[in-house]
Amino acid sequence: MSTGTRNRVRRSGAAALVLSCAALLAFAAQAQPPASVPRIGYLVLSPLTDPPSPERAGFLQGLREHGYEDGKNLIIEYRSAEGDPERLPFLAQELMDLKVKAIVVLGSPVIRAAKQASDKVPIVMLFAADPVALGFVHSLARPGTNVTGMTHMPADLGPKRLELLKTALPAVKHVALVWDASNLGAVPEWKAIERAARGIGVRISSIDIADADVDVLGARLAAARPDAIMTIIDPRVAAYRQFLPRLALERRTPTMFDWKPFAEAGGLMSYVPDFPDMARRAAGHVDKILKGADPAELPIQQPTAVQLTVNLKTAKALGIVFPQPILLRADNVIE
Secondary structure (H helix, E strand, C coil): CCHHHHHHHHHHHHHHHHHHHHHHHHHHHHHCCCCCCCEEEEEECCCCCCCCCHHHHHHHHHHHHCCCCECCCEEEEEEECCCCHHHHHHHHHHHHHCCCCEEEECCHHHHHHHHHHCCCCCEEECCCCCCCCCCCCCCCCCCCCCEEEECCCHHHHHHHHHHHHHHHCCCCCEEEEEECCCCHHHHHHHHHHHHHHHHCCCEEEEEECCCCCHHHHHHHHHHHCCCEEEECCCHHHHCCCCHHHHHHHHCCCCEEECCHHHHHCCCCEEEEECHHHHHHHHHHHHHHHHCCCCHHHCCCECCCCEEEEEEHHHHHHHCCCCCHHHHHHCCEEEC
């Protein structure tokens, strides 16, 4: 090959290389959202699952309804403490350092960590215990702080669960209440259930899971020997959604849960707000904040419906026949 030919080949190869690099850069530019795309944080205590939990799926659905899609016109920075509350402050600060426009949270410990990290960055609750009683906001109608979103007011619902349990099983006199006593957000519901129990002649035993594994929890329930089991839901309790229904069924103990997946896993009953719908509605708060709204002025919303689920398969296994008023009231029946 002549020198001229070699030079032409080199120039042709160099030109092709330049074009290839340009094409790759153009593709990368298209693949990456522009710097102006808003970034939000999503912080939870429990592990993130794939596919998403019903609550996270509800939130993502809500974002889509408002025209947002992660990775295109919105960036969601996910962080999970993997069940360790001590990690929450560090993860919250990490999100603040990313200059997120808002942080989406689930549960009182996470709200507290995010609020301690910043009293300026908007915090949107997917759902939480009474934020007024916990000091996160001044009122539901006008939060007055950087916290807004959804609350399910469990102190109102806990006594109702006990009432429904007693209606379904009038012979129940002693209920073991499984909860995380280290979660301050659960304390108002605990106290409300205790007050309601005294009024209907039911004794409540506290079964704290803050320092328990499955073996310890099983031993504590065995020692309590309850007529029935209830829960106060939070991320730690939620981790037992398979274990508790199975254990209760093995010991032929009726259950009333405050999260539907427990009933779907074999629990006798659940009475809960529609948490996925609450998460979907919380996306509306994020939309308003991204468009300039002040979270201090955004009213905190509550669930529009609370659903009773009864598990007839479990009832049959326990030899329980639900009273007709309970069956007529049930929104969901598992057969």
